Amino acid sequence: MDYLKLVLLTVVCLMASACTAARQQASTIDASTEWRLKSLEESFLNFREEQRLQADRSLESSEAVSRKLENLEQKIASLKSGSSIMAAPEDVSADSSSVEKGWVTDLKPEDDGWVEGQKNEVSDTVKTTIQNDETQPWDTVPGPPPVVPEPKIVERKKTSVQRHKASPELSSAKALYTSGLAKYNGDDFIGARSAFEQFVKKYPKNDLVPNALYWKGETFYSQKDFAQSILAFKEVTGRYPKHDKSAAALLKIGMSYDKVGDPDNAIFYLRALIEDFPKSAPAKLARQELNRLGG
Known part of the structure; x- marks a missing residue:
């Protein structure tokens, strides 16, 4: 009888240990799967960001080539006009000299x-x-008859009238940017995003490009599309790392990672914000977020 009890006790212990091992193995598998999903998500976000950067570089290269072609065409046109101007004075001077001196x-x-x-x-x-x-x-x-020297083409400074020609373009850029902000404030996030994308494409050298990229990220964040907002905000920090909007973009990157359930990356970007922009207003909010996340 004691022998049977001992055997039963041994079997129960073995079954309990087997259940514990199975639970530990299942927990390890779940943790590994979660880590792989996070790694895949990060790789996907980095891939999308690289695609956007390559598209921007391609656009800038094509625009640079177009500007060079326009400059060459203008130089050729100015050379042609200069040669035609040179021919006229020779004929006039020859006729006038022979008439004035009266020599036969x-x-x-x-x-x-x-x-x-x-x-x-x-x-x-x-x-x-x-x-x-x-x-x-x-x-x-x-x-x-005297040889008339070839007229030199002197590049003059832009007059006030010529400088004024650039004002319509500046006003158009400002109007497009303002319309994007108005649509964002009116909760038309899709329309606002379209306006900001059009602004960046049409005026790539404008001073408001970092702001337009930031507000584009805010449209995704407002729609709770946090994965796309991370990519948009990273475009601001990647292209303009020292701009004021990069501080706000780092804050929203950290908050977006928190929203998708990735506190490690959230803490990483919030700390980067505090280190790069310690006296900024977004850094103050980042410290509050870090306290909440325990980072």
């Missing part, structure tokens, strides 16, 4: 146009030239 080069003493009194004048002029080596103005026989 095809008359000889035996021709009817020769005046007898001119013979004595010529001989007297020869004698005077022999006696005096000093060059006399009437000794010089008119030569070919």
Whole structure:
């Protein structure tokens, strides 16, 4: 009887240990799966961000090539106009010099146009030239018309009228950016995002591009599309790491990671914000978030 009890007790212990091991193994598998999902999500976000950066580089390269072609066309046009301007003064100067001086080069003493009194004048002029080596103005026989130097193309500074031509473009950029903000404030997040994307594409060198990229991320965040908001905010920090909007973008990246259930990345980006922009307003909010997350 005691032997049977001992056997039963042994079997129960073995079954309990087996159940415990199974539970531990299941917990390990769940943790491993969760970590793999997080890694895949991070890889996917990085891949999408790289795609966007490559598209922006391609757009900037094509625009640079277009600007170079326009500059070459303008230079060729200016050279053509300069050569046509040069030809006109030569003809005018030749005609005017011959009319003003009144020289007739095809008359000889035996021709009817020769005046007898001119013979004595010529001989007297020869004698005077022999006696005096000093060059006399009437000794010089008119030569070919003077060569008009090629006009130089001087690049002038922009006048106030020329500088004023850029104002319509600046006003159009400001109007497009303002319309995006108005749509965002009116909860038209899709329309606002479209306006900001159009602004960045049409005016890539404008000072408000970092702001437009940030508000584009805010449209995703407001729609609770946190994965896309992370990518949009990372575009701000990647292209403009020292801009003021990068501080706000880092805060929203950390908050977005918290929303998708990734506290480790949330803590990482909040700490990066405090380290890079310690005196900014977003850094103050980041400290509060870190206290809440225990980081």
